[in-house]
Every structure is written in C-alpha cells, then in structure tokens.
Amino acid sequence: MAETTSPLKIDACFSPYLYPVYADSESIVVIIDVLRATSAICTAFHYGAAKMIPVATVEEARALQATGMLAGAERDAIKVEGFDFGNSPYDYMGDHVKDQTIAITTTNGTQALEAAKNAYKVVVGAFTNISALCNWLVAEKRPVLLLCSGWKNRFNLEDSMFAGAVTQELINRNPSYKMGDACLALQYLYQQAQTDPYKFLSRASHKERMARLGLKKDIRFCLQHDQTTVIPVLVNGALVKLDMKK
Amino acid sequence: MAETTSPLKIDACFSPYLYPVYADSESIVVIIDVLRATSAICTAFHYGAAKMIPVATVEEARALQATGMLAGAERDAIKVEGFDFGNSPYDYMGDHVKDQTIAITTTNGTQALEAAKNAYKVVVGAFTNISALCNWLVAEKRPVLLLCSGWKNRFNLEDSMFAGAVTQELINRNPSYKMGDACLALQYLYQQAQTDPYKFLSRASHKERMARLGLKKDIRFCLQHDQTTVIPVLVNGALVKLDMKK
Numbered sequence: 001m002a003e004t005t006s007p008l009k010i011d012a013c014f015s016p017y018l019y020p021v022y023a024d025s026e027s028i029v030v031i032i033d034v035l036r037a038t039s040a041i042c043t044a045f046h047y048g049a050a051k052m053i054p055v056a057t058v059e060e061a062r063a064l065q066a067t068g069m070l071a072g073a074e075r076d077a078i079k080v081e082g083f084d085f086g087n088s089p090y091d092y093m094g095d096h097v098k099d100q101t102i103a104i105t106t107t108n109g110t111q112a113l114e115a116a117k118n119a120y121k122v123v124v125g126a127f128t129n130i131s132a133l134c135n136w137l138v139a140e141k142r143p144v145l146l147l148c149s150g151w152k153n154r155f156n157l158e159d160s161m162f163a164g165a166v167t168q169e170l171i172n173r174n175p176s177y178k179m180g181d182a183c184l185a186l187q188y189l190y191q192q193a194q195t196d197p198y199k200f201l202s203r204a205s206h207k208e209r210m211a212r213l214g215l216k217k218d219i220r221f222c223l224q225h226d227q228t229t230v231i232p233v234l235v236n237g238a239l240v241k242l243d244m245k246k
Numbered sequence: 247m248a249e250t251t252s253p254l255k256i257d258a259c260f261s262p263y264l265y266p267v268y269a270d271s272e273s274i275v276v277i278i279d280v281l282r283a284t285s286a287i288c289t290a291f292h293y294g295a296a297k298m299i300p301v302a303t304v305e306e307a308r309a310l311q312a313t314g315m316l317a318g319a320e321r322d323a324i325k326v327e328g329f330d331f332g333n334s335p336y337d338y339m340g341d342h343v344k345d346q347t348i349a350i351t352t353t354n355g356t357q358a359l360e361a362a363k364n365a366y367k368v369v370v371g372a373f374t375n376i377s378a379l380c381n382w383l384v385a386e387k388r389p390v391l392l393l394c395s396g397w398k399n400r401f402n403l404e405d406s407m408f409a410g411a412v413t414q415e416l417i418n419r420n421p422s423y424k425m426g427d428a429c430l431a432l433q434y435l436y437q438q439a440q441t442d443p444y445k446f447l448s449r450a451s452h453k454e455r456m457a458r459l460g461l462k463k464d465i466r467f468c469l470q471h472d473q474t475t476v477i478p479v480l481v482n483g484a485l486v487k488l489d490m491k492k
Binding site: 014154160 | 257258260261264266267268397398399401402403406425426427430431434435437438450451452
C-alpha cells in the first residue's frame with residue numbers, strides 16, 4: 001500500500017476494549033504491555049525465536065502445546081502450571097527459544113494483539129526495543145496508534161508511561177507529527193516519569209502486584225531501553241521478526 | 247444504602263464506551279464534559295431550572311420540545327437548528343430557565359449520562375461547581391468514579407484535566423483515598439495544567455475546534471472555578487438539583 005498522504009497523526013488508546021473507537025485502515029498499531037508481555041516477546045525474538053503465536057485463552061495455548069510446540073501462559077502475573085514459560089523476559093533468554101515456534105497467552109498483551117489483528121500493520125513495542133521501533137516508525141511515514149494493553153481493559157500507568165516515551169521519541173525525530181489529545185497528555189506524563197521511571201511507577205497497581213510476587217528484577221529489566229533491535233510484527237496471526245531490509 | 251466499608255477508591259474512566267469495564271454497584275459516578283455540556287447544566291440549575299432531561303438523540307429532544315418543553319441540542323459544538331439552546335453556558339443564564347423542565351442532547355455529555363444511568367448515584371461536575379462537588383463527595387464517604395465524556399468516545403484533554411483537578415481536591419480533603427492508575431496519571435497531568443489551564447489546553451483538539459467557532463469566551467467561563475454551589479443529580483432519568491440537606 002502506498003504511503004498515506006494525510007497528516008501524520010499519533011494517537012493512543014488506553015484499553016483493548018476501546019480499540020474499535022480508534023481503529024482505522026491507515027495506522028500502524030503498536031501493542032504495548034511493558035510489564036511484561038511485550039518485553040518478553042521482544043526478548044524471545046532477540047534470542048532467536050522463529051515465531052510466536054498469541055492466543056486469547058489458556059486452553060488454546062494448551063492445545064498448541066499438546067501438538068509439541070513450546071508454550072507460555074500467564075494469568076494475574078503468575079505462570080500457569082504446566083507451561084514452558086510465564087511472561088517474565090528471563091524465561092525467554094537462552095538457546096532453548098532459538099528457532100522455536102512458541103504459543104503465548106497473557107492477561108492483557110495477547111488480548112490487545114487480538115483486538116487489533118486486522119489493522120494495517122501491528123508491531124510490538126517495549127522499552128527494550130524503543131529506539132529501533134521509533135526509528136522504523138518514523139521511516140514508515142504512517143499514522144501511529146499506540147495501543148496500551150492496560151490491566152483487564154483498564155488504564156494502567158506503565159503502558160501509558162511507555163506510550164508517552166514513544167510519543168516523545170517520535171516527536172524528537174519528526175516534529176510534524178500531529179498528536180491526538182491522549183498523546184498530548186502522555187507527553188506531559190512522560191516528562192514527569194523519565195528521570196526515574198521505576199520510582200514513578202511506585203504507586204502503580206500492577207507494580208505493587210509484581211513487587212508482592214518478588215518480580216522487582218523483572219520490572220527493572222522491562223524499564224531498560226534498547227536491549228534489542230528486533231521489532232516483532234504480526235503476520236497472518238503469528239508474530240515474526242520484522243525484516244528491516246524490506 | 248449503608249456507607250461502603252471497602253477502602254475509598256477514586257478512579258477515572260476516559261470514555262463512555264469504556265464505562266462497562268469500570269462499572270460497579272458502589273461508586274458515585276461524576277459525569278464530566280467541561281467544554282461545555284456539564285458546565286451548561288450546572289449553569290441552568292444555578293439559574294433555577296427545575297429539571298433537565300438528558301436524551302441521547304436529537305430526535306428525542308425534538309419530540310420532547312414538541313410537547314411544549316424547552317429543549318437544547320448540540321452536535322459537533324454547534325447548536326442544532328430549531329432548538330431553544332445549544333450547550334453554551336451563556337444560553338442558560340437568565341430568568342427564562344427558572345422553574346423550567348429542559349430536554350437536552352449533546353455530542354458527548356448526554357452519552358456519558360446514558361452510559362452510567364444505573365450507577366449507585368450519578369452527579370454532574372464542572373469547574374463551575376468543583377468545590378461544592380468535592381465537599382459533598384468527601385462527606386458521602388463512597389468510592390468515586392470520574393467518567394470523562396471525551397470526544398466521540400475518545401480521550402480528551404479538557405475532561406481528563408478536570409478529572410485530575412477533582413482527584414487533587416479529593417486527596418487534599420481526605421488523603422486516605424486510594425487512587426487507581428488513571429487518577430495517579432491525572433494528578434501529574436493536573437499539576438502541569440493548574441497554573442494556566444487555558445494555555446494548557448492550547449493544543450487540545452476540541453479547544454481548537456471551539457476557537458475556530460468563536461467560542462473562546464465559553465472556554466474561559468467553563469474553566470472558572472466555583473460559579474455555583476449546585477450539584478445536578480440524576481434521579482429516574484432526569485437531572486435535578488441535589489438536596490444538600492438530605
């Protein structure tokens with residue numbers, strides 16, 4: 001499809017439930033679930049995973065696992081029993097993911113992927129791939145919709161903070177983007193967050209939940225920029241590594 | 247109904263479309279459409295309106311007008327032809343509204359009222375009644391859900407800014423409220439906005455739209471705190487003035 005001629009717009013949607021209101025046929029949709037699904041997905045591709053199949057339910061993930069596929073499943077921040085992975089990035093570090101196809105279901109991130117699957121293009125974003133992602137988005141010259149997975153369809157602070165970071169990075173690279181109201185708000189939010197994102201999230205509901213579960217190390221990892229240059233992209237219902245040479 | 251015993255929660259919902267995700271049986275819902283529906287509704291009651299009947303469609307408003315009732319209708323920031331009022335607060339200032347029942351339909355605010363109509367209690371908030379509203383909310387000792395009308399179900403900057411102001415005012419009066427992630431974000435947003443809310447909104451999509459239509463005077467009015475102490479409340483599908491003595 002040709003590049004769009006309309007002004008380049010950046011907007012943000014705070015819940016997969018709200019996605020139908022924002023859906024259009026032009027925008028690249030960035031799926032955001034920084035604590036931890038999209039960070040884990042980027043990590044898996046960085047370690048050489050061939051393909052990840054996001055599914056909405058634990059049952060679907062189990063059915064794929066039964067065919068011999070590796071499978072990850074998380075609900076309420078905990079790895080579901082019987083699966084190879086949860087959604088900790090640390091689960092996906094190492095040779096065991098190399099060249100593998102992995103089914104994955106999570107509380108929020110895979111729901112956002114499902115909601116947006118018919119968009120013009122769907123990619124996965126996290127602090128761990130933010131610079132590569134923003135460089136690519138700017139080069140694409142297309143409107144961008146930042147789809148925050150939130151928590152069970154509610155707004156959450158970590159995904160919106162990351163959407164603010166992407167907004168800021170895109171504006172830095174191309175000041176002619178036109179921001180929707182959500183991105184205007186997120187830009188202010190990120191200005192507050194950026195000096196110490198970990199501290200900024202101190203009262204966020206999901207960070208509290210993860211800290212109770214002993215997952216502070218995961219949070220620290222997920223807030224580190226540029227651990228990888230891979231950009232996962234959804235093609236025919238499966239995530240693969242975006243081929244940057246195309 | 248007795249006061250709730252669960253911790254007092256404040257949360258915010260950025261779109262009527264998203265309301266089902268936030269709905270519960272405990273919370274007082276504050277309907278927010280500061281530019282301009284909820285500001286206009288507060289103004290009408292301040293000038294002695296007896297009752298306002300929010301309806302979702304222009305046709306319903308026209309049908310009520312045909313019965314002899316006064317009626318207001320706005321779409322895309324413009325008064326609909328043939329109606330007594332649009333949604334400018336200035337339309338509702340004066341003796342012509344005293345003791346009247348007024349049907350009203352607007353692009354966003356009346357949609358939020360419709361979405362939340364089955365909540366525990368539904369009240370109308372605007373900068374024009376913010377102190378009275380917050381004093382009453384704190385005295386009620388109930389969880390609060392701030393329902394931003396947004397713009398055609400999308401997030402908007404002015405309603406979220408106001409929701410941030412209410413969050414701040416409630417926390418100032420009772421620091422034990424537990425904020426949802428949306429309110430945490432809004433508190434930061436309002437800290438940025440409060441020194442000059444008019445300037446803060448300078449790039450907001452709806453303010454641009456209103457400025458093009460010559461409505462800067464309306465915006466200035468809607469951003470002024472405490473023009474009234476009335477709190478409109480939804481009772482059996484109609485807004486009436488809350489009886490503070492009860």
